[in-house]
Amino acid sequence: MLETLHDPSSSPTGGPRLAATARGLTRTYGRGDNAVHALRGVDLDLPAGRFTAVMGASGSGKSTLMHCLAGLDQPTYGTVTVAGTELQSLDDTRLTVFRREHLGFVFQSFNLLPMLTARQNVLLPLELAGRRLDGETRERFDRVVAVLGLADRLDHRPGELSGGQQQRVAIARALVTRPALVFADEPTGNLDSRSSAEVLGFLRRSVRELGQTVVMVTHELEAASYADDVVVISDGRVRAHLVGPTPDAVLAALRGQEIGA
């Protein structure tokens, strides 16, 4: 058993507002001998207003954890509560509506609909929800666009944007609805180092300046260094939940997990 710096089941900051909690989260694919245990009873609290990185080697279960937290995948056992709502109690339509009202997504690739302009992509969640572009949302849109530096790119289609710009559009889309939680799945996986730094910088700014909560899945130490907190996953279990760690501490936690595994 590896050494943990914190008790993974307790809140690291001693009881602030929680954006999401998971209890006894278990996800098993297949059955019998072929069963793959992606998550083996994860308990996790994600505090609001912080930038949390979920780290782990590939196959560690970090993506499955994120999918379950985001209501994109149903856990085999256990519960997920986001913004005070227990996701397992929702049917597909209500879950979809919940997602578009309370969650934002940034993916590794294929983030944008190719036939829509950047502006249309950003406004898509609002449109799907049937919300009108009133003063408040317009203000929000302008703010987000300004923060992400997209003002002069709004009428371009994804095909006419660089990888970094596309990711920024995706971030803008994730933020425009003021979600309780933004999930980013390897957002820099397809980017060069300069664009990566830029995208990660924007994600951090969205937490600092817009007060958002961001959960980012990554396997890059460099990316994780932008985060406030780091959750280390291996073998379907949370091995560590580090608050404001130094890169060395994260590295130690990852190494420990490797040794342990």
Next chain:
Amino acid sequence: MRTVLLASLRTHTRRYVAAALAVAIGVAFVVTTGILSSATKDGMVSSVGVPYENADLVVSGLDGDQAAAVVERARERGDHASVLGWSLLPLAEDGRRVSDRVEVGALADGEALRWQELRDGTFPGQAGEAVADVNAAKSLGLEVGDRLQVGTGARAADVTLVGLVDTPSASVAADLYLPWDAVAPIARTLYVDSIAYDVAGPADPQVRPLERFSGATVQAADQFVVDRQAEITKDVDIVAIVLLVFATIALFVAVLVIANTFSILFAQRARDFALLRCVGATRRQVLRSVRIEGLVLGLVAAATGVLAGTGTGHLLVAVARDRFDEGTIGEPSPSAGWYLGGLLLGVVATVAASWFPTRRVVAVGPLEALQPAGAVDPRTPAGVVRLAAGVLVLVAGVAALVLAMADHEVPPMLAGGAATFTGVLLLGPVLVPPLVRLAGLVSGRLLGSPGRLAAANAVRNPRRTAATTASLLVGVTLTTAVLTGMATSRTAVDDEMDQSHPVDLTLTSTGAELPATLLDDVLATDGVRAAAALPGTTARVSGIGEVQLLAADRAAVDDVVHGEPAIVVPGPDQVLVPWDSLGAGQAGGDQVRVTVDGTARTLTLRGGDGWGSAAVVAPETLTALTGGAATGTRSVWVQAEDGADPEDLGGDLDALGAPAGAELANGLGERAWVYLQLDVLTASVVALLGIAVVIALIGIGNTLGLSVLERGREHALLRALGLTRRQLRSLLGAEAVLLSVTATLLGTALGIAYAWVGVRTMVEPAVEAATLQLPVPQLVVVVLVAAVAGLLACVLPARRAARTAPAAGLALE
């Protein structure tokens, strides 16, 4: 969702073009049918009354002899009667044969019943004068002043063309009009449509007596016209319905094409849909969006089809009006129902075709957007339910077909045919790929690795392969069935032709002995396979009058007669007389006296056809009649070589016979005319089915084009690994040809099977020895056309694929 919908429509418009084209063609077909049928109705219905305008009564349902009697009676009573009908007779100008069959009709005596409108010259003032229809004169090359010979033999009439007329009513129109007195002698050969009857006094009291006298139907003229209009409307409607059946087939194929297009496009857009679901689109929103997309496509395609159909219809009407009498084609004025119906059909077909593919769209979960690119597998294996249903329907269909053949019943045949075909379509995903793989062995041998790759690509998605080939299968199966069925019924027609036209051509004397050299001259003519000279003399037959009497020796004519020679070789107590020479009241089996120079015999009358106007007896009968005196040649009977042109051969023989005063009977021409009708019928059906085949080929090109987009990365990889541009093109060409040829071969097999069932069910009860005839050359042409068309269908996709640079393709997201 509106932004997404509009953007999708804008972005994917190009990919929908082929599907829209398929629907548009089907809709255009429907609208064109509506325009043509309305124009035909307008032309024929409105002009039906013209010949009866000044008549009180109309007598119908009678033959030429009865018609002659009615005219005779009218003259005696001071009434007027105009016979509306025609006889098909040969026409010559100054000894030159103009046509073998010209419609010769009668002109009314009085001005009142004369419904033709004079365009040039005058109406005939005396016997020996005639007028011709303007259009007929144009196509036959006749002018006012020409001296014409109508008919052949004893009853040939010499007339001078004195005028040209318009015939504003199609149903009783003829090419050439003679005064009744010139027509009366050949009244027996007339096909009589009706008689317009103008009573001198009040008409009503005349109805009963006229009925009793003629034994035919007598109606008030107004009533007759109303009835006739209803009849024509019904006939036109039937033709329109037949056309609509073909339009339905075309639309069905279009549905297959669109359904396939949607399936492929949605498979390619699965990630778009998943992403939409991720950012908060509900299943309903996504479903509604793609359904509206289908609806918009349907509306645009159907509207295009309506416009194209309107254009085509008016164009065809304009062409037809230019070529036919105004009585045939009038103003097109289709009811709004045709346009609305066409529009609705197109929209419904499109939406229906998109229904199942769109249902699959919502099965896409949001998670799929998060999978790495390329992990979304567009494979769609055939469902178990589908296969089970396929087997069930197929078995039930075969049972119905067996039942149909046993009972010779058509309804179970149609039901069984539809069921078995549906079964084959359902089983397509397991049936077609093995066939394509089999064909792929050939392509692999011919083209090497591109050929093998093509076969592998073609079967990579069994459902898509099956759907693509299904559309072509429909057209090819029907075409093959029609061609084979027609070829088979043609042999039945052959037998009948042998009965009614036992001799191809005859040159028969009109009074004098024919020169002894004529037989050799005839034998030396191009296109003559065999000829026989028949001895004979001039005789009188009671009730008929003077005829040429020939002696047919079984051994002599055996060589020139089609089928059984007994048809033209009478027994010793019989005399064979052409049906249309029989005197009034005479019938087969009557006893008649045949007299030659005072020697008489009583013989049994037998009617027949196909050797001209002479009477025929057995050689011993002739010897007995002539007292053993030598008899010279009176007729030469000819059998033509296969493929000889009836008009040319007839002309050549006519030129040989004319100086000797011999008249020509051209059975070969009659035969050719009947075959021409069959060929025209076959060609029309094939052309109508061709529209469905064209749609199917658009579908094949479309599937390939869409697959090419999907396989951009693969093609780039292949190019990077050393496949040349040319090889890449041949790869796609081979795939297209594999698909089209497999569909064609399967369709040909099915079509032959259906034709066989059809022959067993429908032809066998009528013609006992009906055996299936395979029109092999035509079927080979069908396969070749499909292969070439398949190649054409891949031209655009292949060009696009070959343009992709190796590196660019690999960078594609």
